[in-house]
Amino acid sequence: MRIAMKHKYSKYLNGLGLLFVVWSINFSGLNKHYFSAKPGGDPEERILARVDSVMEMMTLEEKIGQMTLFTSDWDVTGPTIRATYKEDIRAGKVGAIFNAHTAAYNRELQRVAVEETRLGIPLLFGYDVIHGYKTIFPVPLGEAASWDLEAIEKSARVSAVEAAAAGLHWTFAPMVDIARDPRWGRIMEGAGEDTYLGSLIAQARVKGFQGDDLGAVNTVVACAKHYAAYGAALAGRDYSTVDMSERMLREIYLPPFKAALDAGCGTFMTSFNELDGVPATANKFLLDEILRKEWHFPGFVVTDYTSIDEMINHGYAADQRQAAEQALDAGVDMDMQSAAYYNHLEDLVKSGDVQEEQIDQAVQRILRMKFLLGLFDDPYKYSDEARQKRELLSPEHLEASRDVARKSIVLLKNERGTLPLNRDIRKLAVIGPLADNHQDMIGAWSGAGDAKDVTTLLQGLRNVVGQRVVYAMGCEADQDNRDGFAQAINLAQSADAIVLAIGEKAYMSGEAASRSDITLPGPQLELAQRLKETGKPLIIVLMNGRPLAIPWLAEHADAIVETWFLGTQAGPAIADVLFGDYNPSGRLPVTFPRSVGQVPLFYNMKNTGRPMDPNNKYTSKYLDIPNTPLYPFGFGLSYTTFSYGDPRVSRTTMQAKGSITASVEITNTGKLAGTETVQWYIRDLVGSVTRPVRELKHFERVHLQPGESRQVSFEITLNDLKFYDKDLHYKAEPGDFQVFVGPDASTERSVKFTLN
Ligand code: BGC
Numbered sequence: 025m026r027i028a029m030k031h032k033y034s035k036y037l038n039g040l041g042l043l044f045v046v047w048s049i050n051f052s053g054l055n056k057h058y059f060s061a062k063p064g065g066d067p068e069e070r071i072l073a074r075v076d077s078v079m080e081m082m083t084l085e086e087k088i089g090q091m092t093l094f095t096s097d098w099d100v101t102g103p104t105i106r107a108t109y110k111e112d113i114r115a116g117k118v119g120a121i122f123n124a125h126t127a128a129y130n131r132e133l134q135r136v137a138v139e140e141t142r143l144g145i146p147l148l149f150g151y152d153v154i155h156g157y158k159t160i161f162p163v164p165l166g167e168a169a170s171w172d173l174e175a176i177e178k179s180a181r182v183s184a185v186e187a188a189a190a191g192l193h194w195t196f197a198p199m200v201d202i203a204r205d206p207r208w209g210r211i212m213e214g215a216g217e218d219t220y221l222g223s224l225i226a227q228a229r230v231k232g233f234q235g236d237d238l239g240a241v242n243t244v245v246a247c248a249k250h251y252a253a254y255g256a257a258l259a260g261r262d263y264s265t266v267d268m269s270e271r272m273l274r275e276i277y278l279p280p281f282k283a284a285l286d287a288g289c290g291t292f293m294t295s296f297n298e299l300d301g302v303p304a305t306a307n308k309f310l311l312d313e314i315l316r317k318e319w320h321f322p323g324f325v326v327t328d329y330t331s332i333d334e335m336i337n338h339g340y341a342a343d344q345r346q347a348a349e350q351a352l353d354a355g356v357d358m359d360m361q362s363a364a365y366y367n368h369l370e371d372l373v374k375s376g377d378v379q380e381e382q383i384d385q386a387v388q389r390i391l392r393m394k395f396l397l398g399l400f401d402d403p404y405k406y407s408d409e410a411r412q413k414r415e416l417l418s419p420e421h422l423e424a425s426r427d428v429a430r431k432s433i434v435l436l437k438n439e440r441g442t443l444p445l446n447r448d449i450r451k452l453a454v455i456g457p458l459a460d461n462h463q464d465m466i467g468a469w470s471g472a473g474d475a476k477d478v479t480t481l482l483q484g485l486r487n488v489v490g491q492r493v494v495y496a497m498g499c500e501a502d503q504d505n506r507d508g509f510a511q512a513i514n515l516a517q518s519a520d521a522i523v524l525a526i527g528e529k530a531y532m533s534g535e536a537a538s539r540s541d542i543t544l545p546g547p548q549l550e551l552a553q554r555l556k557e558t559g560k561p562l563i564i565v566l567m568n569g570r571p572l573a574i575p576w577l578a579e580h581a582d583a584i585v586e587t588w589f590l591g592t593q594a595g596p597a598i599a600d601v602l603f604g605d606y607n608p609s610g611r612l613p614v615t616f617p618r619s620v621g622q623v624p625l626f627y628n629m630k631n632t633g634r635p636m637d638p639n640n641k642y643t644s645k646y647l648d649i650p651n652t653p654l655y656p657f658g659f660g661l662s663y664t665t666f667s668y669g670d671p672r673v674s675r676t677t678m679q680a681k682g683s684i685t686a687s688v689e690i691t692n693t694g695k696l697a698g699t700e701t702v703q704w705y706i707r708d709l710v711g712s713v714t715r716p717v718r719e720l721k722h723f724e725r726v727h728l729q730p731g732e733s734r735q736v737s738f739e740i741t742l743n744d745l746k747f748y749d750k751d752l753h754y755k756a757e758p759g760d761f762q763v764f765v766g767p768d769a770s771t772e773r774s775v776k777f778t779l780n
Contacts, residue, residue: 047490071575074400075391076157079384081143087387088369090119090145091159093326093360096133099123101152101535102329102361116141117366119390120358122150122196125157125472126631130191131407138403146403148394150194153233153244153471154213155179157186159421159592160466160473163533163569164199164229166588168215168613169660170431171701171725173228179428180232182421183471185242189415190472191407193397194245196293198229200280201250202456204626206259206617209537212468212569212589214255216613217626217657219276220720230287238290239398250295250328252310257297260623262538266297271713271748273299282319290323290393294356296331303338305331306347311355324357324389326365332362344368349377357386398415417477422593429597430450434610436584439565442561444604444663447523452493453519454482455512455555458567464501467589468534468569477592481565484595488603494519501529501546509547513554521561523602524552530589533569542620543571549576556580565598571616578654586610607663608726609699611768616655621646627657627769628716656714658703658720658768662729664694671765671775673740678779680742680756686763686775687737692728699727702714704738705764705771711757712750718764738763745779 079087093103094109101123112118113136124130130149137147155161161179162169170176180198187195202222203211213524215225224309226248235243253273257264268277281292292315295304304310305327332351333344341347348364349372359365372378373420398405435443445452458464460482462475485493498512500504526548526562531537543549553576556562562582566572577584585608600606617625634643636651645651669689678684690700702725705718722738740763745756756779764774 031289071392071395072388074395077168078143078145078391079387082387084370084373084380084383086116086143087383088365089117089418090387090390091358091369091383092118092363092366093120093122093150093358094118094373095122095361096124098125098171103619104330104361110136113137113147113279114140116143119145120148120150122360125151125190125192127189127191127407127409127412131404134403134407145391146394146399148194148390148397148399149192149406150196151187151192151471152195152197152469153183153187153192153195154199154469155467155471156425156473156591157181157190157192157471158473158477159186159425160470160478161425161428162590163467163588163614164214165212165216165569166432166590167428168221168225169434169586169588169610170428171611171613171723172431173224175428175431176225177228177232178424180229181235182424183237184233184244186415187244187406187471187704188242188538190376190407192244193399193406194247194291195233196247196249197208197233198226198246198248198284199250199283200226200248203614204624205255205257205260205544206571206623207538207540207620208255208257209262209533209570210255210535211614212533215280217615218613218628218720219279221613222280225285226280227287230284230289234288234290238396240413241408245290245393245397246284247291247293247326248281248289249293249521250304251281251292251315252295252304253299254295254297254304261540263296265653266299268300270752274748278314285319285321290396292321292323292325294325294331296334298338298340303331303335303340305356306335306340306350306354308354316355322389324393325355326358327356327360327362327551329360330362332356332359332364345372348372352378352382352386353664357389368461407436412684425591426597426600427591429593430600430606431607432588432590432610433598433601434586434612434659435608436586436655436659437578437581438583438661438663440582441584442563443602445602447489447603449489449492449520451519452485452489453516453522453560454485454493454495454525455498455516455522456524456551456565457497457499457546458527459495459497459523459525463565464530465528465594466591466652467528467587468537473592479593479595481523481595481598484597484599485523485602487565487596488599498551499547501526501548503546506547507548509551509554512551513558516555516560519560520562522555522558523563523565524555525565525567526552526574527567528569530569540620542570544572544574552577552581553619557725558674563602571614573617573619573654575618575654582695586612604663607696607698608660609662609701611658611660611701613654613657614659615653618654619648621649622653625653628719630714631717652770656768657771658701660701660768662694662698662699664692664696666698666700666728666767667691667693668773671763671773673763673775673777677775678740678777680780683739683741684777685737685739686765688765688773689733689735689736690726690728691733692730695730697727697729698769699725701725702736703766703768703771705741705769706740706744707762707764708745708747708757709762710761711747711759715747718769720769
């Protein structure tokens with residue numbers, strides 16, 4: 025058979041009139057022949073020629089195998105596991121495996137595919153490397169708070185280096201879903217509420233994972249998920265329904281996907297939700313019209329976990345056979361875990377309900393990716409145990425994690441200079457259920473990260489001031505028990521300051537972790553209130569995967585630092601900030617509401633016909649709570665202070681083909697060097713459809729020494745003014761605009777200009 029393969033292959037290639045070399049690689053004593061095109065010519069054409077040459081030899085069953093993705097039994101990321109996945113590999117009935125990792129284990133699975141199947145087509149190994157593989161970085165929402173695209177790219181780069189060293193080719197990340205509802209637990213996995221920031225972060229993450237060359241041994245192919253609008257799940261309940269206007273879809277939810285694609289993202293994952301009555305996994309509008317025809321996406325589309333099957337529950341398919349047909353017809357190339365393609369595609373082709381060309385197209389996209397990754401040249405190149413040992417948790421990776429972690433911390437409050445703490449402090453009481461909890465600090469969905477590798481907050485502080493730190497847990501975050509209060513209060517009374525680590529357990533955000541109440545769970549708030557009564561400075565270290573409603577803390581704590589879940593280096597990173605070795609620079613990528621009753625609350629809302637007026641009852645507001653958030657989007661303090669001058673524009677009228685420059689002077693008016701994130705927002709005052717009260721269009725992180733001033737500017741072009749008009753055309757309309765600049769989305773500093 026192998027000789028026949030070689031023969032057939034050569035014939036095909038000769039027919040193309042191209043020159044090829046054949047080489048033979050020795051894998052574990054078995055000779056396998058792989059074919060490689062000589063350098064030269066169009067690389068894409070070369071790859072496609074190689075793909076075709078493989079496809080020529082494939083049976084229908086083998087093709088369907090390539091479209092099938094099963095989980096191993098190593099990790100549970102969904103409801104079902106197929107115990108027979110190894111037999112399926114051997115039978116050539118599966119082309120990709122997820123939740124299997126480490127160089128050794130994946131080498132063994134790969135060996136079965138390469139040596140024991142008829143054609144020896146290598147497997148593709150996927151895994152959810154969401155915020156690190158072994159060295160864990162902050163949860164994605166936390167990392168987004170850095171607003172530091174370089175740091176975010178670096179985090180993805182390190183994650184890819186480690187994942188690729190552990191036998192993986194493909195990460196199910198980044199999650200680029202815009203999320204405006206903090207009840208939705210998966211808000212933790214994305215970049216927050218804003219489309220512009222989210223798009224830039226999507227690109228940084230794709231670049232980090234994929235590097236410049238998918239074929240390099242230290243890159244993995246990225247997967248933009250969950251396509252699309254999953255973050256708009258009704259009532260913030262995971263997997264729930266989505267219904268929205270096409271304008272909203274295109275303007276708010278799709279751009280981060282397009283940005284990921286523009287950065288070269290190799291794969292897309294469909295989402296669990298339905299969109300306007302059609303499940304995303306069978307949504308031709310999303311998959312065919314937009315992704316393939318408008319955007320020309322060359323990669324492949326995988327479903328989410330059993331989402332083909334779930335179309336039966338959605339009430340969209342009568343049975344699995346129909347669901348398989350619908351998914352294929354819409355443009356889904358690979359079936360994750362439903363086994364719907366596995367069970368029905370062959371029969372669907374035989375009955376004529378599905379054309380084999382549809383299958384060929386999907387297989388071509390999948391094999392193309394395997395070629396791009398270099399798997400046909402060396403299927404074991406990602407399974408190098410020495411490399412794995414060298415790369416995982418390397419000192420350089422730990423340092424990168426600490427760096428991104430401290431950049432992700434947001435200082436929300438700092439009364440009377442409570443922070444930074446003095447290193448000479450006599451006694452520091454560290455209290456709270458999250459202060460010494462390895463498992464929580466690493467955050468949800470932390471790859472192969474091991475809680476024992478985490479340096480906790482308590483350890484991080486002890487590394488700086490040793491045994492002058494005293495510790496009591498006080499209570500659990502998820503148990504109604506106050507027995508530990510007395511000891512904690514006692515300890516606090518004897519100390520000079522209290523660091524109270526509270527928030528959510530890691531499992532309270534992420535998939536299937538929606539909450540209807542976004543206040544502090546358990547007796548934590550009460551613990552904070554009792555500690556406040558001691559009169560000692562109360563410093564809150566928040567850990568959470570979503571915005572929390574914390575009005576009491578905002579009013580009564582002396583200082584609050586938002587630390588999300590920072591990963592392996594959480595403790596040292598928080599200590600860096602608490603002791604002032606790092607001046608906090610993080611900014612909220614998402615609005616913090618005062619109460620869940622305001623949800624959804626996001627900065628780029630519309631004005632309404634009756635904008636809020638405190639003196640007029642009949643305006644858009646609540647009787648019991650202000651409209652404003654507790655902390656606005658973009659908010660974050662520093663240990664220094666910055667002042668803004670009056671913004672100016674280079675001209676007050678802009679021509680469609682030209683640009684104008686808005687500028688402002690920023691001064692560091694405090695005593696420490698620090699980084700200010702200067703944010704530019706634009707409002708289109710009148711449109712053929714109404715426009716949000718402001719939209720982030722540009723930002724710049726500016727590092728200033730004490731007393732230093734700098735002129736910061738933003739060149740506004742037509743692109744910054746475009747939107748989907750009344751006919752859904754993406755364009756800018758002449759008229760008046762207002763450009764705002766400031767440290768967060770609530771800024772009122774603005775200047776006007778007109779587009780001619
Ligand atoms: C999640 C995806 C994830 C997949 C594989 C699903 O439940 O929604 O985000 O990539 O499982 O683990």
